[in-house]
Each structure stands twice: as structure tokens, then as C-alpha cells.
Amino acid sequence: MLKDGTKLTVRVGEDRDADQLIENANHFIEHGEGQVLVPGELKLTHEDEIKWIRNHRDKPTNLLLVAEVEGKLVGHIDFYGASRKRLLHTGHFGLGIREEYRSRGVGKALLSKLISWAKGNGVIEKINLQVIANNARGIALYESLGFLESGRKRREIKLEDGSYVDDVSMELILK
Numbered sequence: 001m002l003k004d005g006t007k008l009t010v011r012v013g014e015d016r017d018a019d020q021l022i023e024n025a026n027h028f029i030e031h032g033e034g035q036v037l038v039p040g041e042l043k044l045t046h047e048d049e050i051k052w053i054r055n056h057r058d059k060p061t062n063l064l065l066v067a068e069v070e071g072k073l074v075g076h077i078d079f080y081g082a083s084r085k086r087l088l089h090t091g092h093f094g095l096g097i098r099e100e101y102r103s104r105g106v107g108k109a110l111l112s113k114l115i116s117w118a119k120g121n122g123v124i125e126k127i128n129l130q131v132i133a134n135n136a137r138g139i140a141l142y143e144s145l146g147f148l149e150s151g152r153k154r155r156e157i158k159l160e161d162g163s164y165v166d167d168v169s170m171e172l173i174l175k
């Protein structure tokens, strides 16, 4: 249940989610707080998306979770475990919630599920993420679940008005 009593379902992403995930990816760019990409920059095909979904399914240190409300896919979290031998215990994720469902606890539900999965995975010991410094809601969510800032690239992103934003790295050490 979300804070307002709405029923939320969290499940593993499947091939049948491809088109809705593409639609959501474009929606996140259009409703762009926290995004580096601008509209028109991402061109995903159905086949790309199927490959992306299967990449998550086929490796035990990857995971794609989707969030559904009343049959509508309202957000997702995608975790990639690193491939290099000395980095195998680490991974990073991306997270996005449709605008009309933000600040209702969906992001927290997805990230909490990911953290419990990672703790039980047997390989993952550390979760990394990148977030744009002006994404106050994202940073509040990550801090509320124990992530700490681990570094920042200053002036990494240059916005259309000429102003700069830092790219912040955060990490959660599980053990």
C-alpha cells in the first residue's frame, strides 16, 4: 500500500512491459527533473527494450523491477551488477517514477525491494548511484534509505540557461 492507501504491485520486468517502459523513459525525459538527457536524445526501439529487459533477467546480479498501480506501469528500478572481477560485489541502479505518481512512496518501495534483494543475493555488497545535485527529492529518498555521498563531479552538467549542476555519486555499503 502507498501512503494514501493505493495498492501498489512490484514485480520483475518482463518482455510484455517493453512498450510501456519506452513510453515511461520518454516521459521521464519530458518531465525532466534529475535528467541529463533532453527530449529527442533517446531513441529506443521495441527490440532494444526487449534486449535491455532480458539483460536484467539473464544475469543473477542484475534486476529490473516494475511498479504497477491499477494495471498501469508507473515506474521502474533497474540494477546492473558490475562485470569486472574485482568489482563483482558492486552495482548501480537507475530509477524513475511517472510524474503523477511521484512523492507517494513508489520510489521508496522500489528501492527498498532492491536493497532487500541485494542483501539476499550473496554477491552484492555495495550499491552505487549517480544523481544530479538539484534533484532534492531523489537525494532525500536515497539518504532516507542510508545512502551517503561518496563524491561529486563539479559543474558536470551544463543546462540550457548556461548554469551548471554537479553530478553526485552516492553509495550504500551493505556489509
Ligand SMILES: CC(C)(COP(=O)(O)OP(=O)(O)OC[C@H]1O[C@@H](n2cnc3c(N)ncnc32)[C@H](O)[C@@H]1OP(=O)(O)O)[C@@H](O)C(=O)NCCC(=O)NCCS
Pocket (backbone or CB within 6 Å): 028, 032, 033, 034, 035, 095, 096, 097, 098, 101, 102, 103, 104, 105, 106, 107, 108, 109, 130, 131, 132, 135, 136, 137, 138, 140, 141, 144
Ligand atoms: C526521484 C524519484 C525516483 C523519487 O521517487 P518518488 O516515488 O517520487 O519518491 P518517494 O515518494 O518514495 O520518496 C521521496 C522522498 O523525498 C521527499 N521529498 C519529496 N519532495 C521533496 C523535495 N522537493 N525536496 C526534498 N525532499 C522531498 C519525500 O518526503 C520522500 O521522503 P520520505 O519517504 O522520507 O517522506 C522520482 O521522483 C522520479 O522519478 N523523479 C524523476 C526522475 C528521477 O529523478 N530519477 C532518479 C534519477 S537519480
